[in-house]
Amino acid sequence: MAGGAISGGIRRTRFAPSPTGPLHLGHAFAALTAARLADPGQFLLRIEDIDRSRCRPEWEQAIHDDLHWLGLSWPQPVMRQSERLPAYAAALERLAAMGLLYPCRCRRADISAALSAPQEGAPGPDGPVYPGTCRGRAMEDAGAGDAIRLDVARGFALLGLDRIGFLDEAVQPGQRHELTAADFIAGIGDVVLARRGMGTSYHLSVVVDDAAQGITLVTRGKDLFDSTYIHALLQALLELPQPLYHHHRLIRDDSGKRLAKRDDARAIAQYRAQGVLAADIIAMVFGGG
Template sequence: MPVTPSDKPVYRFAPSPNGLLHLGHALSALLNYDMARASGGRFLLRIEDIDLARSTPEFEEAIYRDLAWLGLQWEQPVRRQSEHFDTYRTTLEQLHAMGLVYPAFMTRGEVKARVAAFEAAGKTWPRDPDGSPLYPEDDRLRSEGERKALMDKGLRHAFRLDMGRALELLGKPLTFRETGDGPQGEIACDPAIWGDVVLSRSDAPSSYHLSVTVDDAVQGITHVVRGLDLFEATAVHRLLQELLGLPEPLYHHHRLVLGEDGRKLAKSEGATGLAALRLQGLSPLDIRHLVGL
């Protein structure tokens, strides 16, 4: 895939247009913007709308409106993931040619039932850092003939990364460089804790892991500044970068803005939405103070 080189630091803010921006988004956007300006770098906006069912033009327009109100300026044109599905398909085919991708047919309900039956016997099913159970190995162990037969029947499926084979092919430890609010320095990471991650779904030609890795490379992102909730996911992104021969950015995972319940903010919490706060008479400077900048 073509990669955009840059002689300046390149930062990006990459929201999904499936809800209104809140204070947590404001912190991330402002940090990216401030760090880009302080370093004489570039600030890009990317719309992560691979989930066509939940993304809407109204929410996308609201993103532009809220960021402009905060005083942010970004380069044009804005990269919209829905306009680059062919790029993600091509990357998926590259991984498939390396023998690292397989079709996965189990539904969420089937996985849930399998895990429940397993744990009913007093055993513990392995889970990823987000608490979701790792995908069973059934589909990974199928023969090519079995896979083809199921696909020929039109059975809905996702495509998953064969994590064990990918790590075997990589053949070396993985690390990433971190400057954020958690652990800093050269961080050792193990993508195996995520199991066989989804690379594309039946309703979208890409997953978050695949598209964000591709986009950061294509846009020449040198500094990835995002919330600490994505710290562990960096292991998957570093693995994909190494497998695909893509550049490694510097990572900065920042603190999260928490609600009154101590949990990170959600788009459904209207009271912390930027549009609602603007209507209450708050200024962009007030928002900076609220997020601790």
């Protein structure tokens, strides 16, 4: 299923968890939302396991067990990002050939020191905005310990665009969400496309994989809304189809904090062990249905 979005108006979605801990109620809501919004047979599972230092086989098996318990099914085989490094390398090679990449040797402490001025370094969807310390380095000088960054300003210039955007069916449907090149550069900056020891990053892999799987509707939490501008830019640079987006609400604890994998008390497996029914979980996260 390589290349391009599927045709005919089919709504194909995916749930793409990382096997780094137990799935919790937030994951249940995300997976069920994706499945509900997909056409029959068009809900996919993808395992995002590029961070091999944190991923565990037992957590990957738990993902399958929890989702099946919730009543979900998906086509086989399941895409696993750890098996797709050549696809990410090809995308990086294409961007490098366009003169859009540079190696970065800066560590977090270096970036923090460079961003000591109070008007700089406001956190963006990829962390503190990178000050461009290594922007003049050539890819030929890249070392094994370097990250690879996208020269965002050059990317916009190459495309001849002064803004980038996308459509979201959940957040102001029918209105194109756009970010100017100037605001992108100032508020997001030169994002990392290949992290040290991984050969890729979330931003690059998710864009390449969504296109490869023909995903037409990307469903995910509102906490990733600003990241979608990064993905829209990469889709334009790599000439990949842009899906429609659906950024849904987040499931929070009683204090209003977004659930994380360390919230074991909210883990699906814990509810299962306590005899809670899948229908109860569904009612819980959807407020009765």
